[in-house]
Amino acid sequence: MILRPEIFTRKIHIVFTSTLLILISSVIVCWFLIYSMDRAYANGRVTEWEVTESENFQVFLGTIPADPRIGVLHISIRAKELISDEFSTDLRVSVSAVGPLGSSxxxxKFFENDPMDSTYFDGLINVDKEGLWDISITIVQDQTTDSAVFRIKVIKTHPLTGAITLAAIIAFLIVLGFSGRKIFIEQKRSKKTKDTI
Incomplete structure (x- = not known):
């Protein structure tokens, strides 16, 4: 009689293999989900900023998603006074945009202060065509008006990204189902074996 470690007995081997498959599938699905999501802080703020200077301000522009896509685009703007080197809150910030030929x-559009942090001015615009867009920002403080222009590249979302994520989730559920079925069958089989002995 060959002595084998307990891990290699049939019942424990199936449980171990199933657990390993579930773990690997979970890691793959999580990797796809995390990879397909845009980088943002937990509060939904932008992590990558474009910066330019106007006459009185250093102007920051960030988008969610980080790589702008056709459709509704979330824009965050911050303005730091060049003299005081502090972010301003008492501003009126407006945004307009011009896209490539044939776009709307x-x-x-005036942006509102973020209620969580009033140094952020947030709003949504609709970009309907891929290509280069000029985002014009107007900042009014007291009687002073500044403006800044940012150029962003809007891309078309690839339909395969969503399909691959969906396929990974379905594959995970299939592996999970087969593993559960296998465990259930083995438990039933071992119970029958014990009953016959």
């Missing part, structure tokens, strides 16, 4: 023009 985004009319001037």
């Amino acid at each position: 023009t985004v009319e001037e």
